[in-house]
Amino acid sequence: MSFCKAMDFAGLLTLLELLKLFLNLIQTESENLILMKVLMYL
Numbered sequence: 001m002s003f004c005k006a007m008d009f010a011g012l013l014t015l016l017e018l019l020k021l022f023l024n025l026i027q028t029e030s031e032n033l034i035l036m037k038v039l040m041y042l
Helices: 002-041
Strands: none
Touching: none
């Protein structure tokens, strides 16, 4: 039981880490797009 819970917890942490990376990537992408637009307007 406790082993199963530990596995679930580890899985949850992994998912959270992946989600964080994914959000980071999206944020970087949007920042790059904004930079590109700003450079285009200059």
